[in-house]
């Protein structure tokens with residue numbers, strides 16, 4: 001990202017040019033703000049905001065919904081063949097939770113047409129009961145992956161622009177401060193070796209069954225593009241941060257309680273350690289957020305999310321020193337089922353993250369930070385029995 005400081009020696013009208021000769025005027029760094037002030041304030045105060053998609057992203061998201069619907073209609077063997085899940089993880093490939101939902105997740109490219117046709121794969125496809133044969137399912141799967149790749153590219157840029165707006169609201173976070181954090185997230189990584197933690201997922205929830213329990217996402221920002229009702233966001237009472245109370249805290253899913261904090265790696269920077277143990281939702285903010293323009297209900301409540309919603313994740317909340325709350329959300333079942341496209345922009349786990357640009361000091365090991373945030377969380381996208389075990393473990397560790 002461009003960060004060049006150039007010197008302007010053009011004197012504004014009315015000012016003496018000799019005075020201006022000694023003044024360096026740097027042009028603004030980076031792009032102008034994307035979201036209007038009230039939307040940035042909503043995001044920073046409540047952890048979520050509804051946005052309008054840029055035209056191209058909206059167009060490609062529509063195409064992706066169509067392509068994913070056709071993919072989900074394929075026989076399960078085909079879905080697993082083209083998007084094999086990684087062992088012990090739901091964060092790559094195709095997953096089916098019967099009675100609830102199915103989804104395909106990309107953290108790196110997987111469905112390479114050149115793989116299809118090898119002797120082992122053609123024997124699988126010849127047994128698959130797909131009327132149109134392996135050729136068309138190959139086309140369908142690679143079309144799906146190509147559309148996912150286009151949506152990823154546009155979504156990462158959109159969320160990066162929103163991070164820049166958030167940084168301006170936090171005060172003095174340079175527009176390019178986010179760049180090292182998202183260096184591996186601009187486009188779908190070509191292979192597992194290049195993959196980072198960011199991911200793009202397309203869901204199909206079953207009618208009257210598909211849910212996601214209340215949770216916060218782990219990363220920086222998540223974009224949820226919804227088709228159908230069901231996504232709900234936690235609307236905090238009061239006017240943003242200064243209106244938050246202890247009552248609307250979700251301690252059951254707090255990333256780290258005091259006991260777990262003891263297990264944090266020693267090299268994790270004290271600024272981050274303190275933030276991890278601190279209140280989930282900031283009450284130590286200096287952000288001028290209460291200007292009386294936001295009207296929130298007097299008690300915390302679930303409300304239907306906008307059809308395109310951006311959510312703050314735990315990593316961004318922590319980097320902000322908890323001045324920005326992570327957006328708590330859930331999916332409730334709906335009569336007709338629903339589909340969604342979810343892009344989670346997460347901070348890299350490679351190298352170190354400098355805290356200076358975000359108002360801290362020193363640096364943290366990027367992987368240690370990710371582990372500290374993600375360990376012992378309930379994964380809302382695994383089978384119910386596993387979710388229940390994770391919840392019990394998380395309670396036992398309090």
Ligand SMILES: O=C(O)CCC(=O)C(=O)O
Pocket residue numbers: 203212217224225226231329330331340341342380381
């Ligand atoms: O389906 C959605 O819109 C959101 C799902 C979700 O919150 C998640 O998978 O983390």
Ligand SMILES: [Fe+2]
Pocket residue numbers: 215216217329
């Ligand atoms: Fe989520």
